[in-house]
Amino acid sequence: MFHTRSSSYELIRHAGFSYFPLAFIARLPFAMMTVGVLTLVVAERGSVTLGGLNSAAAGIGTALAGPLLGAAADRLGQRRVLVPVGLVNATLLAAFPFVVASTTPALALLAMSVLIGASAPQIAPMSRTRLVAIIKRSVQRNQRERVLNGTMAYESAADETVFIVGPFLVGLLATAIAPWLAIAGASALTFVFVTWFALHPTGRLHPGAQDARHEQAPARELARLPLVTVVAGTLGIGFFFGATLTSLTGFLAADGSGDRAGLLYGVMGIGSAALALGSAAFPERFSLRARWLVFGSLMLAAAIAYATARSELTLIVALAVLGCGIGPTLVSQYSLAAQLSPLGRSATTMTLLGSAVVVGQAVSSAVTGVVVDRLGAGTALALPAVAAAIVVAAALAHIAATPHVDRQPERELVPA
Template structure:
């Protein structure tokens, strides 16, 4: 116990005491992006469908550019990538409220949303990559697994908290001041904290080291089925986020309280953050794959309750239980991704997962917005259950792939 605590303190010492709060704040704009775009477009243009399409456009931009930014960071170092990308993204976010409020066409809005998503600095995967590198360099081999699991638990809890706090802030600012303030705030946070994160000493990555060049695994290793099932699972989490927030917005908008969606959405963060952090204390015999399946199934059960809810109280209870399932599920997925990441492809792998969450959230927001407009908010409440079912299906596929690997013969080892 004392050795583990000492190793964790060593990790904090090597990262720097300011690192963790900095990395937390720097990832807030990323979580505010799609929700802020959705809220602002709906408020200014009066269309949930158009708002959802702009969120989806931002997700498409992230899907196209996110893994490329991760690969660039693996090759050239994070600092050289994050500084210019962060400045571009801050500028685009700052311009977005003026474009939405002006006479720009819907097509122009969609194009700008794509650029915002493409330039979004993905701090979470970059942070994981830095911490994994510190653990490999500075923590004794006997303690690495425990420290890595604890670190992934914290990072996933931070992600989950941010993806709840981000929409909460958007809802709070939209309700208390105006919807454009949230996007302007995301721009300011990006300019200050993303730049600070990029220039932090942990961002000094040498692209000429053997780990990043001579020993780098081929890109085709990123397409291994076991890793792709984890990406599919995080995509399902993204689908769930988008479907839940948009359906909740539509349901409350029917009563004239659509701006409160971000506030109620924040209820998920309570159990989610607590159980995500607490998952580091789970016994080792409760494997990562089992945790994914168990807590994913809890998500599915709570999502079914959410789908049948017709009162605000029932929605709040369902959201609270949903949070208890999401946190440990994300921890399990990111921990598995860290284990399965090909050599020298850590930033790319983590960016794939981060992109999957944002893409899923954006696309699901668009689809759910169309369902709200055409079939009604009550019908849209069923979509989070569909997303949760995908999370469970991905868990089953991952477990099946792992079983095949365990049971198949290994003639190569015999020949060696």
């Protein structure tokens, strides 16, 4: 998983051998949320537009509350934030299928979707923050950069796998049993595994809380252009996820098989997870900025092929190639964010990126749903290419914002 075995062992030993599978499973509800909401509403209410709007509403809730939850975790510690938030989210998810199946007005349904998004426990950024804290405490200074890059590679691969497995599970459960079961399953996973993750011993490691009393950087440091471009890049990834899944759903729904979208969507996960993990072995001279631009461009090229596809086989091939671009792109973005994170703002920074992915996915789902209903699925297939172009544009903006460096000082990772 990491370049240096002894340093890797130190990280795993301090985190605990149960930590990584626990953190992986605890992410699943977050990845199932927007897709599950979309699938359930489309199945029960018969409208791709309404389903997309509810998915977007969940994203808006995440956008409003996600960074605030990250800031609260920086100051109060993750346990005090994750336990109550997880219990609230599990309750809302459990109630959502009953609300959708009732005669509840669409506006009330949207309001509940906002609350579901606002209370979504963001395990991925919290996990990254914990692991960065362990690296700071247990890994020798001369090994930290390599271990950081390997850790971000693993975390991004886990995210990629979860964001593919989540929709895959939703599609599988919707096809084999019923659409409501995916949301019910997300509720159960949140109740059990998010609570377990919150109470895990690593939950005591929250560098923001320690730094806040001494030398936490001001919030305006988060608005520096290099970091803003990274957030914009992850937002583009979110746009891509939402546009791809919803356009794929619309394309398959034309033949009455829209509930299979999650299964086909899972094809992206193969190359994505493999390349994300493999990116830890890239040579250091292949800088993070260059990786972002190269693999983002691969995404764009494959997305153009996806836009012209009119058969299921062609779509599958395009999705497989797209996966090879997404994984390394996300690894590069999260590694850059870890390096650019202001002192004492690690959880906030990682939550900003996680929120950007979910918000982008939700908003893009809504827009793509409208395009499917009004202009047809064939037109909607072009939207992932637009999202991939945003990812490439953000990479170019980041390179322009950091013209003289390939790597920024590790403010959060390596304290003075």
